[in-house]
Every structure is written in C-alpha cells, then in structure tokens.
Amino acid sequence: MTPRAPSMAPADRRDALVGVTLQLLREHGRDVTTRQIAEAAGIAEGTIFRVVACKEDLVDAAIARAFEPGDLVDRIEGIDAALPLRERLVLLASIFQERVQATFALMQKVGLVRPPDHQHDSEAAEAWRTQVAALMTAVVGDDVERLDVPVDHFVHVLRLLCFAGSHQHIADGRLLSPEEIVDTVLHGHLRTERRG
Structure with missing residues (x-):
C-alpha cells in the first residue's frame, strides 16, 4: 500500500x-x-x-x-561576476537553453503552439521581459564598455539566439551549443582591441 x-x-x-x-x-x-x-x-x-x-x-x-520564472532569477543571479565575460555568458546561455528546451518539450507534449495568452500578452509578461533584460545586463556587468552596440541590443540578440538556437524546428534540428551562441554574439559585438 x-x-x-x-x-x-x-x-x-x-x-x-x-x-x-x-x-x-x-x-x-x-x-x-x-x-x-x-x-x-x-x-x-x-x-x-x-x-x-x-x-x-x-x-x-x-x-x-511552467511559464513562471521559477528558479530562473536565482540561477542567473548566481553567475559569478568574477568569471571572464565569455564564461559568464556561456553559463547564462546554458540556463536559457535548458529553460527553452524544457518549455518547448512541454508545449509539444500538451499540444500548445504558443504560450497561454496571459503568459505572453500581458503587463506581467512585459514586466518579466524587462526583468530578464536587466538580469542579463547585470551578467555583462562592467564589460558593457567592451561592446560596440548598446547593451540592450546585445542582450536582445543573445536572448533571440538562445531561443532560436534551442528550438528543434527553428534550428532545423541543428541546435546550437551555449558556446556557439555566445561566440556568435561576441564575435559580432565586441570592439576590436586597438593595437599598440
């Protein structure tokens, strides 16, 4: 029993x-x-x-x-600010990729093609997107001065690539690793260091 x-x-x-x-x-x-x-x-x-x-x-x-933040905030805030920028961003991309893949798998299992409306098109959803952008910006930290684009654009592109690169159909079954996601964004948005 x-x-x-x-x-x-x-x-x-x-x-x-x-x-x-x-x-x-x-x-x-x-x-x-x-x-x-x-x-x-x-x-x-x-x-x-x-x-x-x-x-x-x-x-x-x-x-x-499943669409609530859960432990996402704690996991992002737990990224060690003393790590080099690339390592911090790889950890961030890993966290997002795990979340995205788990969410997509659940959506497929229950027959959803998009998040519930109240999770997607509400003031709360917009507030959550703003909070995520702030969390991501905090991970970039003082390295923001190394970027050749505004930090809000940088984190937007990183988040989009995490989303697209972690979705089986969008990525044509060729998922990007967190390292590939980060290197793609970094090589496109880091200032070239001046020589001598």
Missing part, C-alpha cells in the same frame, strides 16, 4: 498537486490521469477533487506554472 501524504491546507495541497501534475505532463502530456497524479502525490484520488473541480483545472494551472 502506498504511504499517504500528510494532511495539508487546501491551498498547499493544490500547490503540491500542480507541481506533481507539471512533472507528469512532461512525461504523459494531457493523457495524464488523476489516478497517476494521486499516486505520484501519495494521496487518494478523491483528495484531488477537494482542491480542484476537474483534472483540466489542474492541468491548466500546471501549464501556467
């Missing part, structure tokens, strides 16, 4: 179920069952319906969570 999860407040139970459902969606897509969710959460199947009206409410909440 599966051990049962401890008692939780409804909001906490729902939050936990959303997390479990998101993991299962990555494996089973929308075919995930409430039985699978309950087993993974260590609860009786009926407990699910004490916190959501139907499975689709849980699925929708899980998909919405």
